[in-house]
Amino acid sequence: MQTHDAKRVAIIIETPMKRRLVAAIEEAGVSGYSILPVEGGSGRSGPWSREGQVGRAGGMSQVICVIRPDRLDTLLEAIFSVVERHIGVVTVSDCQVLRAERF
């Protein structure tokens, strides 16, 4: 089957910043994304778990976008403007999609 090159951008960010991140992604012209809750993990500040949170302040969320390769720089600039000062991880990976016109 014919597949097409695309970029998969995954951003793990503090939940209070999620709405701002999504707004920045949309402003960058990317209308397709998925948001996933993060169960827990460990980083420079030590381990954390979703179970131990009383508000949304301590939680993390993951936002995933799949885009055409030529839109990557614009998207990363928009993402960086939000995540620059915050805890989080931004990863970019190559992927293949079946229907290129959807991205």
Added chain:
Amino acid sequence: MDGFFALALTNLSSPLILCFVLGVAAALARSDLNFPEAAAKALSLYLLFAIGFKGGVAVSDHGIDLALGTTLIAGIVLSALLPFIAFGLLRVLTNLDRTNAAAVAGHYGSISIVTFVAGTSVLESQGLMYEGYMVAVAAAMEAPAILSALWLISAGGASNGKSRMDAHLWREILLNGSIVLLIGSFVIGFITGQEGLKEISSFIVSPFKGVLCLFLLDMGIVAGRGLRNSRGSITLGLLAFGILMPIVGAAIGAVAGAALGLSTGGVLLLMVLSASASYIAVPAAMRVAVPEADPGIYLTLSLGITFPFNLTIGIPLYLAAARIVTGG
């Protein structure tokens, strides 16, 4: 003083406190006892709705008077002022930098609605009345402290304070779900009065303490996990602050409550509001506006130290003081 010890003993052996202790113990023992996130959220929504509705009904019974306005203003002033006192105390007792000290201080100007609910529960068990509009005062005290904390940070030249606040953050703070539900149910209670209460009392009055028990069990689990994960990060100075600051806040609340002419119950609740520290609204705002501040410090202090202190020893202590202040 005997009264205080008797009340403290009664409070410590109440189902509410014992449920909280069970939660802390389970978490410290690494039990897998856990509340599903959605269930904990539902319990919280129930408590906010019930306390807001009952407050509205109480105001409906007694009518709106000048005291409501003056107490609201006093609450806003207290919320804005307390962070400065907390900041000063932190600078004396701890070696926190300005940003972390200001972020912690912001939490102590704002309030813990669960501590407030526990305070109302103690008042009801003692047969003491309180002004219904204290619910609105609680809502009004959520946000001003955040501004004080941001001002403390920007005044130190740590960074541009103005850039920390934007319209989105303002909306999130002022229209956060807890405030909207609390004020909304307060207004519904005010509009529908005793008739409305009669219709839903089997839902919001009788089960209230049982639901509060379950919620405090969950809070105990969260507090216990926070304490377990924070071993080593809380110094003696921070521990002293977490216990001293609520007492200082309560004392200021007592003076304000007495000056406003509140009832014994009203003074107690203003003391509880002044003594408690936020662990929901302010941490969320601080993560957005001051990401460089360490949440491990402010969340552990407010939820792991000050909240249990207020719940177990603080409220009986404040009630004894409120009785002395009002002669009640």
